[in-house]
Each structure stands twice: as structure tokens, then as C-alpha cells.
Amino acid sequence: MILQGGNILNFISLDQMNFRPDVMIILMVFFALKFESISGLIACFLLGLGADIVSLPMGPFVIAFTIAGALIANIRKSSVADNIVFQAILIFVATIVILGGAEFIKYIADKDVSSHLIKRIFVTGLYNLVFGPILLLLIDGFWSGLGMKKQ
């Protein structure tokens, strides 16, 4: 949440629009692939809650993260789930779905919708595509270092 809401990621931001990797989505993918179904869902829900606390209004990311986490959890046991290329593509698709879905939920709930929507969703998705696998490797290494295994 500190990375997502703070200024640290501005060191690697792009363009005048300040495009940054969406760390919460990358983490969501990690937990959805790493944890068994129920734990993974709760972890995705909590990450969505954190994303909502960082940004306003509350609610859209909780719903979007939960749904995306549930969908990703269905493929966690497939053979390609550990493939880094697959994970990169998964992160890209998850970013598009989550950001787009959250904006759609805000739209139907009559809340303020972000500006430059399509550009932001795609550029963030591309940034996550590149940055995501690196972060996943780091988190995976850290997680393994803690003695935690994939459930």
C-alpha cells in the first residue's frame, strides 16, 4: 500500500501522466497463483481493500480484485502457471481486466471516473507486463526464503 500510494515509484514513472507499475495487481496475481483457493480469495479481497483505501472511492477494486482472483485461482494448478512468460501475460490481462472493471463499476455506481482511461489502462498493463515478472521473482524468492511453500 505504501508503494502504491506513495512517491517511491515516481522514480520509475513514465511520461507526464506518471505511469507506474500497479504493485497491488502484481501481488494479487502472485497470491492467487501461490495460495490455495480460499486463502487466495481472501488475500485478493484484502489486496483489493488496500487498493481502495489508497484511492477513492471504496468498493470498485474490492470487487474487481475478488473476481480476478477467483478467475486466476482456477488456473493455478495448470502446468503453465509457473512459466514466467505466462505469468507476464497473465499480469497484463489481469491489469486490463481489473483497472477496466473498476472504472466500469465506478461508472455504473455514478462515481467519478478517471481521466485518460484507455491510455492509462493499457500503458499500466504494459508496464506491469515488463515489471511484473521481475517483481514476482523477487517476491517468490522472498517467500521461499521465509520457508513458505506453494499451497
Place this chain on the structure above:
Amino acid sequence: MRRSSIRISRSMLIVILIIVGALFLVLPDAMTGKFHDVFIYVLGPVLKVGPDSNITDLPGLVVSERKVSLSKYKELEGERDKLVSRLKTLQRKYLYLHEEYELATGTRQRLPDVGPGHIWAEVIRADVINSEIDINRGMNDGLKKGQYVISQDVLIGTVDFVGDYYAKVKLLTAKDHELIVEIEAIDSKKADIYRRAIMKGDGKGGCLIDGIQTNYQITDKNFVYAYARPGYLNSPLIIGKVSHIKYDDSDPLFWKINVQPSFDITKLEKVFAVTMEPGDITGVNN
């Protein structure tokens, strides 16, 4: 006894979590916004580590173009408060000037021609014992010694001392104040006239007129006017009424007349000075 355990299926959990998310969505922003405020308040210093972004709609922060960061909001709030204070001052100034304008135009309509100019002033000090007031206009505003001062539609006194930014007005009731006046009277031919005389203050809140022969019929309630003296006043202006009349003890061929001015020193707030070109202060020899 067997404990019954509640098992939640994955599908049910997804539905429950989505419902919780929807609940957050429908709750008022003022309520849910408190989570964000607490987050910013607690982790504010940590969040500020790093370069600031130049735009407000950061990915992840998801704000609309109408929203700004908290620090920017505080800055704008401070500027807004300054502008509101300035607006209040200007509004008060406008009302004050508008009031002056209304008084001036209203007075011009009610009174006879009082001359080419006037200056409005506020009474900053009233000395009841010495029958004088201080006003917030002075030499820099065009005041001069001897100018007539009017309030409540009557003449109240004359400018006695002028500083740069303030002046002393000696009221008609002051012990050493003298003024040429006209008093309503009926002469020996039964004609209504305005008998000219010199009125002096008695130092006790009233004025005295003497030197009018008793062949002039004067009663109490007769009006007394300031004489239309060239250079001071273009037309007569009311001062007060005769409150008491009797034969002068020292010379019964003359009246001793007490005059009650029509103003109340304790209620003097705004006055205006007739800014003509004064000559001799009493005009007795004119």
C-alpha cells in the same frame, strides 16, 4: 456433543466478498473516505518519500481531474480563506461607502442648499462636559477652522481645531461658543420675521440669546436657525427651539431667551462639515 461446523464453499465466499465490496461502494463517500484519511494521516511522512508527481490522476490512486492531493488541498484552502477575508473587507467597505452616499444624497434632498461641498466624518470622542467632539477628518481632508458641522439634520457646532487627520468640533452649547442666529418673531407691525441675534452656549447643554428688544413677540417653541452666512452656509439651517423666555434681569427692555438645540450629543455618530471658505469665525462684525 458434536459441534456443527459451517462450511463455506468457494462460490459462496466469492459472492460474500463481492457483496462486501458492493456495500463499500454504496456507503457514503464521507464515511468510506475516513479510511483514506487515516491512511494518509498515519503514513503521510512515508508516502512523501520520493519525487512528487506533477499530475493528480496517478494509476492506482485513481482520482478524477477535479480532485487534488491533500497537500495541494490544504494550500488551496489557505488561499481560499485569504480571499474570503478580503471579500468580507471589501463588502464592509462597500456598505460603508454606500451608507455615506445614501446619507449624503438624503441630506441634500431634505436640507436647503448647504453649499458646494461637504465631508462626512465619524465622531471618535464626545466630551459632554466641555460640549465638544472629535471627528476623524482633518486638514488633509479639507477641513478648516470655523466650518459649520451638521448632524441629524441640524447645525451642531463649528470646527474649532484642525489636525492633519482629526478635528475638534465645538458644539453650540459650549460655554465660549458664539453664533449668529435668526429667531422666529412677530414685530411691532405684527409681521412674521426672523430676528437676527447672537446665540451663546451656556455650558450646560443649552444656549442663550440676549439683546432682542421686548417689543418683538417671541414665545417658547419658536424655532431658531443658523444665519445663512456667506462663506459658511448658503441658506438658514435649523438649530433648535426656544425653551424658555423671560425679561433680562439686568435690562427689562430686552429678552433673555434660552434655546434648546435639537441634537443629542450622546447620539452623535456621523456628522458632516460644510467645506466652504470661512472668514471671520463669528461673523458678528459682518
